[in-house]
Amino acid sequence: MDELMLVAATPFKRNNKNSLSIKDFEFVLSFDLKWMAPDVASKVRDRAIGAHLLKFSGAELVPNFDMSKIEIPHGFKPSGSIFKERSTIEDIIAMIVANCGKNARDTTALINKKQEQFDDLVDIEVAGLLTAKELGCDIDPLYDKVYGKVFSKDENTT
Structure with a gap:
């Protein structure tokens, strides 16, 4: 499973929601999970949007994939490769x-x-x-x- 997809799915899974505000999405990644600084969470969000894993529905972020097929592995934490540019x-x-x-x-x-x-x-x-x-x-x-x-x-x- 694509690491960026797992990271993008985690805030939705954690909150058991189909949509989140940008603030709530970034808050989960940076403060709840302590995976990254808030500015890095913004960059990861932008990468997920650019990769068409996330999209906007009004002012809310929504996953652009079937969340029911995503299982976040126990103890999952993104590696440093999540921050490199994808081809x-x-x-x-x-x-x-x-x-x-x-x-x-x-x-x-x-x-x-x-x-x-x-x-x-x-x-x-x-x-x-x-x-x-x-x-x-x-x-x-x-x-x-x-x-x-x-x-x-x-x-x-x-």
Whole structure:
């Protein structure tokens, strides 16, 4: 299970709620659990929104995945890797895991298979979006990011 997804799910699970204010979400991460400073909790919240794990419903944060499928392991505490920037393909994999009930390993295999179907002529991110679309995921939130990455490459490279 994706660590960022577990961190994003924890405040909702802890409060047994389907929505939380930004303040309440960050309070759980920083003061209740003492996992991180409040400014870091804000950055983690922003990363979870950017990865489409959380979204806004009015002024409230809501999970963008099925909370009933999330089990927080006993004694779970995020590692330092939660704070590193994720690649585009990692965001695509996290989106598929969050929305389609697949695990990261199976998702990666599906994306690799899709890329092989195109004889490796498409970037892995494009194969990821195609896989996500086939699985019924809404790819709109990541489409522009992939488009920018694919078409910002130097046209002189082969």
